[in-house]
Amino acid sequence: MNHTDNHRWRTIDIVVASVIAVAFGVIFWAWGLVWSATDGAFAFFPPAQTLLYGVWLMPAVVGGLVIRKPGAALYCETVAAILSALLGSQWAGTVIPQGMVQGIGAELAFAAFRYRSFRLPTALLAGALTGLGAALFDFLVWNAEYDLTSYRMPYALFTIVSATVVSGAGGWALTRALAGTGVLDRFPAARDYRAPV
Amino acid sequence: MGGVGVRGFGWRHAGRRAWAVRGVDLRVERGERVLLLGSSGAGKSTLLAALAGLLPEDSGEQEGTVEVDGVDPRADRERVGIVFQDPETQLVMARCGDDVAFGLENRGVPADEIWPRVDEALRRVGFPYHRDRPTAALSGGEQQRLALAGALALRPGLLLLDEPTANLDPAGAALVRRAVADAMDGDTTLILVEHRVAEALPLVDRVVVLEPGGGVRADGPPEAVFAAHGDALAADGVWVPGRTVAPRHAGAAPGDLLISADRVALPPRLAPIDLAVRAGEALAVLGPNGAGKSTLALLLGGLLRPGTGRVAATGELAGRDARTPPCRWRAPALASRIGSVFQDPEHQFVTGTVFDELALGPRRTGQPETAVRAIVDGLLDRLHLAALARANPYTLSGGEARRLSVATALATAPRLLVCDEPTFGQDRRTWLELVDLFAELRDAGHGVVTVTHDPDFVAALADRRITVTREPSAATT
Amino acid sequence: MISIEPVATPGAPLARRNPVAKVAAALVFSFTLLATLDPVAPAIALGVELAVLPLFGIRYRVLARRAAPLLLGAVGIVATLVLFAADHSGRVLVDAGPVLITSGVLLTALGLALRMLAVALPGVIVFATTDPTDLADALIQNAKAPARFAIGALAAFRLVPLLGQEWQMISMARRARGVDAGRNPLARMRLFVSTAFALLVGAIRRGARLAVAMDARGFDAGTPRTVARRQRFRAADGLLIAGAAALAGAALAVSIALGAFRPLIG
Ligand SMILES: Nc1ncnc2c1ncn2[C@@H]1O[C@H](COP(=O)(O)OP(=O)(O)OP(=O)(O)O)[C@@H](O)[C@H]1O
Ligand SMILES: Nc1ncnc2c1ncn2[C@@H]1O[C@H](COP(=O)(O)OP(=O)(O)OP(=O)(O)O)[C@@H](O)[C@H]1O
Ligand SMILES: [Mg+2]
Ligand SMILES: [Mg+2]
Numbered sequence: 043m044n045h046t047d048n049h050r051w052r053t054i055d056i057v058v059a060s061v062i063a064v065a066f067g068v069i070f071w072a073w074g075l076v077w078s079a080t081d082g083a084f085a086f087f088p089p090a091q092t093l094l095y096g097v098w099l100m101p102a103v104v105g106g107l108v109i110r111k112p113g114a115a116l117y118c119e120t121v122a123a124i125l126s127a128l129l130g131s132q133w134a135g136t137v138i139p140q141g142m143v144q145g146i147g148a149e150l151a152f153a154a155f156r157y158r159s160f161r162l163p164t165a166l167l168a169g170a171l172t173g174l175g176a177a178l179f180d181f182l183v184w185n186a187e188y189d190l191t192s193y194r195m196p197y198a199l200f201t202i203v204s205a206t207v208v209s210g211a212g213g214w215a216l217t218r219a220l221a222g223t224g225v226l227d228r229f230p231a232a233r234d235y236r237a238p239v
Numbered sequence: 240m241g242g243v244g245v246r247g248f249g250w251r252h253a254g255r256r257a258w259a260v261r262g263v264d265l266r267v268e269r270g271e272r273v274l275l276l277g278s279s280g281a282g283k284s285t286l287l288a289a290l291a292g293l294l295p296e297d298s299g300e301q302e303g304t305v306e307v308d309g310v311d312p313r314a315d316r317e318r319v320g321i322v323f324q325d326p327e328t329q330l331v332m333a334r335c336g337d338d339v340a341f342g343l344e345n346r347g348v349p350a351d352e353i354w355p356r357v358d359e360a361l362r363r364v365g366f367p368y369h370r371d372r373p374t375a376a377l378s379g380g381e382q383q384r385l386a387l388a389g390a391l392a393l394r395p396g397l398l399l400l401d402e403p404t405a406n407l408d409p410a411g412a413a414l415v416r417r418a419v420a421d422a423m424d425g426d427t428t429l430i431l432v433e434h435r436v437a438e439a440l441p442l443v444d445r446v447v448v449l450e451p452g453g454g455v456r457a458d459g460p461p462e463a464v465f466a467a468h469g470d471a472l473a474a475d476g477v478w479v480p481g482r483t484v485a486p487r488h489a490g491a492a493p494g495d496l497l498i499s500a501d502r503v504a505l506p507p508r509l510a511p512i513d514l515a516v517r518a519g520e521a522l523a524v525l526g527p528n529g530a531g532k533s534t535l536a537l538l539l540g541g542l543l544r545p546g547t548g549r550v551a552a553t554g555e556l557a558g559r560d561a562r563t564p565p566c567r568w569r570a571p572a573l574a575s576r577i578g579s580v581f582q583d584p585e586h587q588f589v590t591g592t593v594f595d596e597l598a599l600g601p602r603r604t605g606q607p608e609t610a611v612r613a614i615v616d617g618l619l620d621r622l623h624l625a626a627l628a629r630a631n632p633y634t635l636s637g638g639e640a641r642r643l644s645v646a647t648a649l650a651t652a653p654r655l656l657v658c659d660e661p662t663f664g665q666d667r668r669t670w671l672e673l674v675d676l677f678a679e680l681r682d683a684g685h686g687v688v689t690v691t692h693d694p695d696f697v698a699a700l701a702d703r704r705i706t707v708t709r710e711p712s713a714a715t716t
Numbered sequence: 717m718i719s720i721e722p723v724a725t726p727g728a729p730l731a732r733r734n735p736v737a738k739v740a741a742a743l744v745f746s747f748t749l750l751a752t753l754d755p756v757a758p759a760i761a762l763g764v765e766l767a768v769l770p771l772f773g774i775r776y777r778v779l780a781r782r783a784a785p786l787l788l789g790a791v792g793i794v795a796t797l798v799l800f801a802a803d804h805s806g807r808v809l810v811d812a813g814p815v816l817i818t819s820g821v822l823l824t825a826l827g828l829a830l831r832m833l834a835v836a837l838p839g840v841i842v843f844a845t846t847d848p849t850d851l852a853d854a855l856i857q858n859a860k861a862p863a864r865f866a867i868g869a870l871a872a873f874r875l876v877p878l879l880g881q882e883w884q885m886i887s888m889a890r891r892a893r894g895v896d897a898g899r900n901p902l903a904r905m906r907l908f909v910s911t912a913f914a915l916l917v918g919a920i921r922r923g924a925r926l927a928v929a930m931d932a933r934g935f936d937a938g939t940p941r942t943v944a945r946r947q948r949f950r951a952a953d954g955l956l957i958a959g960a961a962a963l964a965g966a967a968l969a970v971s972i973a974l975g976a977f978r979p980l981i982g
């Protein structure tokens with residue numbers, strides 16, 4: 043296969059990328075179902091919220107690592123954002139540009155490695171850059187009125203750290219785990235991990 | 240159009256050492272109607288996928304060639320229409336009409352021809368609703384018919400159907416078969432996979448039997464094939480028409496009451512119903528698609544909370560927990576008393592290999608590892624899964640996955656077993672094995688409840704039957 | 717149950733507009749409002765939004781239910797601001813350690829909460845009145861979005877309610893196999909993670925099968941696609957976008973004229 047072929051999206055790339063985004067949307071919905079039904083307070087517990095933010099950024103990293111094609115990270119995060127708008131999310135329409143900014147972050151990381159490296163350092167960088175995208179968006183658009191040193195800076199740093207750990211490292215581990223189950227057998231991500239039975 | 244040429248074909252799925260199918264030579268002329276038979280796991284579904292050009296090079300290894308009208312179906316899919324066993328995964332759009340139109344749009348059919356062709360295809364399969372109906376609001380049988388319409392609208396020269404009536408009630412299955420019969424014209428080639436030969440025979444004029452080890456075992460007009468190889472085929476697992484199985488009814492009268500349902504309902508899924516299960520009896524739950532049978536099974540299994548009415552377990556089944564309903568028991572206690580087999584086998588699986596899947600239950604109930612091994616090996620052997628012990632449960636063939644999901648529930652030998660469609664997709668040999676396993680459990684004093692559309696299974700095993708209907712009354716016999 | 721069906725009466729004059737136009741109008745309206753931090757412009761905008769609601773065929777009660785999380789978000793904004801406001805000018809109302817509430821803080825909080833509501837509502841309105849299929853069709857036909865991607869995403873959206881049911885089935889399967897968490901929050905977290913993982917695995921498997929089914933019906937055959945459902949972008953659709961821009965601009969203008977305007981940057 044030549045280079046251009048490698049970068050063309052197959053149907054399975056498109057559908058699975060979309061499905062990854064959609065599944066995260068459903069997982070978010072289930073989170074609300076599982077936790078707010080019983081322990082509403084836990085959902086407002088600040089560490090849980092940062093964790094949630096990291097999980098929300100995961101489609102970008104996981105999409106990039108699984109599909110391994112230019113645009114995958116951006117596409118996954120954008121589709122996830124459109125879905126959450128359709129489901130009636132808290133931030134509604136504005137999540138779409140927000141999702142795009144976050145997706146571009148991860149996309150830049152994969153592009154920096156010319157879509158050839160999909161190892162842990164790449165994933166961490168992708169996570170950090172998605173976090174940066176998210177932090178910038180919030181910093182400028184939503185948090186403008188808060189105190190710079192006691193809130194805006196720590197919030198932005200926290201977002202980036204959580205994104206690096208949860209969506210970067212977490213996304214990498216998740217992709218490995220997915221490959222182990224055999225569902226990624228038609229993706230290059232699977233080849234590294236499986237032996238025949 | 241629609242002539243098939245297969246020469247020395249073999250396919251090995253990525254991640255498997257064994258060939259799924261091998262050494263197949265087959266010619267099918269245009270307009271022929273072929274019933275493709277073979278034991279569960281013989282490679283029927285794999286062969287159909289190859290004919291439809293749906294085995295991508297990166298998903299396995301191929302031997303030999305497959306041609307439709309002299310071209311590789313991977314290069315040109317225009318000629319082939321396929322309906323898979325599970326209709327839900329092949330519906331693409333949210334509205335029924337859009338879904339049929341989807342293939343036409345892809346083929347570049349001019350916009351003004353699309354809707355007339357959609358309507359015609361829906362009419363040919365006897366689809367009862369307007370094309371704006373949401374696909375999510377269809378029952379299994381209706382989905383099956385819609386998928387068939389989606390394939391027919393493309394006017395394929397070669398139509399491939401993989402167990403198109405699995406999971407349908409007898410009336411729905413007859414409707415789909417009639418739709419197929421009506422849709423066939425002299426120019427369309429049909430290749431049909433179906434375990435239940437008797438029902439499928441009116442649709443076909445030729446039978447091809449795959450040999451599990453590789454190659455084609457028998458090929459020709461149905462009467463000739465069954466006359467010449469009947470005994471051997473039956474021993475191999477083919478449902479040769481006219482061969483009945485000896486019933487295995489309970490030898491002893493039923494024992495103590497295990498569980499009872501009292502006006503249990505879950506609107507809008509299930510209307511109120513009464514039911515009681517005793518030790519040492521096999522109860523069959525029948526009823527049309529969408530009547531609420533699976534819902535009832537989940538309620539009995541302590542997995543759903545009833546909307547109204549109550550499910551009560553007796554001390555015989557629950558010991559000290561008899562005062563709380565099963566849906567409130569802790570999971571380990573539940574799993575040791577009531578075994579549930581879900582309608583969709585894949586819902587059952589929680590581990591990564593066939594072996595672990597079977598070992599999970601016995602390990603959780605605290606059996607020593609040697610006992611676990613003995614249980615698992617015994618089940619693997621009896622259900623013809625031994626070669627697949629290390630395989631991922633989700634890569635199994637339809638029939639293999641079904642057997643594994645039943646076996647997971649059998650592994651802990653719970654006092655009450657609730658199974659949803661335990662025999663679909665089975666060849667005759669594995670079917671008999673399953674019936675024997677259930678009969679043994681029942682004779683050892685366990686209660687067995689099976690939701691089923693399989694009349695042979697009811698005739699062979701059930702001591703009592705109950706019919707679930709949409710109306711708030713249930714008929715018991 | 718999780719669902720992405722539209723909730724509006726379909727015949728309403730603005731609900732019927734081209735989905736691309738509706739999304740564009742919402743984005744134009746929201747982003748114009750993002751430019752300011754004062755309470756006046758968002759208050760006017762909210763008024764406009766509530767006034768056009770009947771034109772979209774949404775009843776106020778339905779909107780209230782759809783927008784309930786927004787109200788929670790607004791409460792959160794006020795609470796956070798009380799602790800972390802940048803600007804503590806104005807009369808001191810409460811002074812208790814870290815909690816310093818001044819009239820300035822309250823005004824800012826009001827502004828931010830209004831702004832958040834005003835910015836989010838257009839999206840809620842648009843997506844509450846838009847069918848995903850129509851949106852994908854319009855994106856392809858009127859916004860030149862690549863058809864393969866729009867349809868692929870649409871096919872995945874169809875799985876949303878199915879995956880919602882799948883979540884329940886997976887939870888039940890675990891229980892049936894003897895796995896549960898009881899009251900221990902850590903065990904519940906673990907169970908949540910493992911259920912979510914199973915859901916993701918199942919979803920990807922479904923996606924892969926769906927892709928095969930789509931290919932079987934010629935999805936990626938390279939033939940130029942035709943469209944069965946025409947979406948047209950009419951003059952009225954252009955007007956909707958222009959109208960949204962004009963109304964948002966007007967809200968800003970009023971706030972500037974009243975001297976309340978506080979730009980986001982600068
Ligand atoms: N995606 C897959 N990955 C790995 N192995 C597979 C896959 N699909 C099928 N197999 C294996 O290939 C063999 C043939 O499977 P296939 O589905 O073709 O059988 P089948 O004849 O249709 O059986 P059944 O009647 O049970 O549906 C089986 O042993 C199965 O475990
Ligand atoms: N999770 C669910 N949420 C809402 N409705 C459901 C759910 N599951 C099933 N239903 C609906 O409840 C009704 C009964 O479903 P159920 O699956 O129990 O029927 P069934 O008798 O098992 O049918 P089949 O023979 O097709 O398996 C159907 O109309 C179905 O669409
Ligand atoms: Mg099969
Ligand atoms: Mg059922």
